[in-house]
Amino acid sequence: MRSQAKVLTLADPRYMLSGLALTTALILSQSLPGFAQVNPETTTAETTQALPGAVAGRPLTFADLAAQVSPSVVNITTSTTVAERTMPQGIVPEGSPFEDFFNDLENGPGGQPRRSSALGSGFVISADGYIVTNNHVIEGADEIEIEFFPGDGQPAAQLPATLVGTDPNTDIAVLKVEYDSPLQFVEFGDSNGVGARVGDWVMAMGNPLGQGFSVSAGIVSARNRALSGTYDDYIQTDAAINRGNSGGPLFNMDGEVVGVNTAILSPNGGSIGIGFAMSSQVVKNVVDQLQEFGETRRGWLGVRIQDVTPDMVSAIDGLDTARGALITDVPAGPAEDAGLLAGDVILSYDGTDVADTRELVRMVGNSTVGATIPLQVLRGGEETAMEVTLGRRETDEATAFPASEEAPEPADAGAEMLGLTLSPVTPELVEEFSLDDRPGLVITDVDPASDAAGKGLTPGDLITDAGQQAVTTVEELQARIDNAVEAGQTSLLLLVRRDGNPRFLALALEDKTDSE
Incomplete structure (x- = not known):
């Protein structure tokens, strides 16, 4: 059976992979036909400009960029206390000589709460120690430890971090560490500008599969991707991203952060070249609010x-x-x-x-x-x-917008039009469908071959407006249909409420039938 590709956050436990983590490299091979022979030691601005566009647009190396930004990228380790789990009843009979053995397997020795660790990435955005990562990296953590890239002026050991604020809607969190010297940091770039266009080179950094500081490179594959959130604005990239890269930065070629690596699309939990980074235009606004208020204020x-x-x-x-x-x-x-x-x-x-x-x-x-x-x-x-x-x-x-109740099963028949069986609101229908006191026409049946059925209308839905005018009787709806036909319209706009939630939809007028 063919595996179905899934979008998963990179801290998902399903990302447990066997074997060694794969790394990526960009190679300009002299042995491959069609590639210009370039000697970096002799290349000048003039000779670079003379190179064909396909080659001149490629960086000869990412080494300088990696060296520039590495001190600002961090590995994140979190620890969480996992509550004691109880053995499901019936698996081991009470009093069995194997009871203690299975309890130890399930709960750990002595049945005590356990400590669970997780890995992620992040990056420093200010000299005084503010760090950005994904919310799912630190969510529920009791302890957060930050490991800096080794080098002069860098903290020699892991530093504890405190949580400043989180935004689950964009999967962003801000942390803070204290250190006696200014920390090296990176700045946000314009994810809507040059450097983050489809086809532009980008570089990802982080802690994939717990292997430590690692660099991968690729291009922006697509823009404005949505996964599941209200405020989604993801950059899609083919730079290798794996579990542990969550919260790490996606850089443009100027060393600016244009995205926060968050998720991948994969059938097996490993990178297949479809990664997603939340755009800096979204992240920067969230980070500013979390730093100022400790919460978002949208x-x-x-x-x-x-x-x-x-x-x-x-x-x-x-x-x-x-x-x-x-x-x-x-x-x-x-x-x-x-x-x-x-x-x-x-x-x-x-x-x-x-x-x-x-x-x-x-x-x-x-x-x-x-x-x-x-x-x-x-x-x-x-x-x-x-x-x-x-x-x-x-x-x-x-x-x-308070939560509303679920709608029940259908009621009695009434007038028929537009593939619908309709009835004015009555006390019986209000009770039958748990409707509010709002006037309108209740759908009691739907012709399965009609456009209405194709648009998802079901018994219990309430039509309150037709042609952007209120309707409370079948005669009023018929009048709206007639007016639309006379105006040459091919569809009629209805405002339909289900469980109290309103939604407009247009029904084709070909389904029009006379009322009874």
């Missing part, structure tokens, strides 16, 4: 949003392409205070065009709490300039 707009899909474009007046972020809900908060409404499409934020919801979330999260931000909003076919004063996501979001 801006919050106070809306639920979703992407505008191509099939929605014809259903939204004034929109020519799938762009922007479509607002599905506006609870009490900054957006409501600013006058934003469900159905509005945010086209630009602080003067920057919004491509999709992911981009908007990142821009808002990187904004200062309390800042007043200009927006360009599409409403009713017209673009409108608005301003919103941001709240703080960490404290305001949970209050505005």
Whole structure:
């Protein structure tokens, strides 16, 4: 059976590999055809410029860069107390002569808590000892030890580190060590600029598989990768990254940190040339907040949003392409205070065009709490300039969007249209589906061959808006359908709530049927 590739953080215990760790090297071989013969001792600026572009763009060696930045890269060892584990009942009968033997295997001698160690990497960002690493490297650790690259002026032994702050959303943590002399440090570069473009050379440093300080090199393979987080902005690289590299720096050729090595895509836990480093543009903002506050303080707009899909474009007046972020809900908060409404499409934020919801979330999260931000909003076919004063996501979001209950099984039939069986909200349906008191049309059945089924609609969903207008009766929905058909639209935009969570979707009007 073929193995499935998986994205795993590099401290994952599944990265236990047998044998020796593989290292990578960049070789310009004189024996390979097509490579220019270059003598580093005689090469001048003039001769380098005369070399073919494919060769002139390659560094002849990474040695100088490695020597420059190595003193700022650190190995991290963490220790954690693992609680005593109890033997599952029934494996060894109580009173059996083998009971003590199996308890020792499970819990360790005497059944006492055990110490567990883990390895990772990091890098120094200030002379007074601030260090950046991944959150998953130090999460849950009781003790954190920092080992510096050996050399003049470097600490001769491991130093204990204290935790300054963490951000699980971006998997970043900041540590602090105390030392009687200034430490060598590196600075963040522009991960959106020259040096971090697709095809640019990069160099990774860290402690792969516990082998100690190690260097690998490659290029930027792709940009703006998302794995699973809200604020993901990963640089993909083919520089060799393995377990123990987590939290280590990804350098551009100027010795600036453009990413923090975090995860790899691999079917077996080892490097196959697909590694991910969180971009410095994200990391630097998080680090600044952790240093200042010990926590993150992200801006919050106070809306639920979703992407505008191509099939929605014809259903939204004034929109020519799938762009922007479509607002599905506006609870009490900054957006409501600013006058934003469900159905509005945010086209630009602080003067920057919004491509999709992911981009908007990142821009808002990187904004200062309390800042007043200009927006360009599409409403009713017209673009409108608005301003919103941001709240703080960490404290305001949970209050505005409390967790909702699960929806139960379907109810009785009603009128049929758009491949849906619909009924106005009644006390019986409220009880049947655990709905709130919000008016609308309850979906009680879905034609499995309809566009509605293909879009994921299920019994218990509540339609509150059609064509960006509220609907509470079947007649009102039919009127919205007729208006859309007369306007030449091929789809109708619906606002659907499930478990209290709203979402827009566009249904094809070909499924239209007469109401009963």
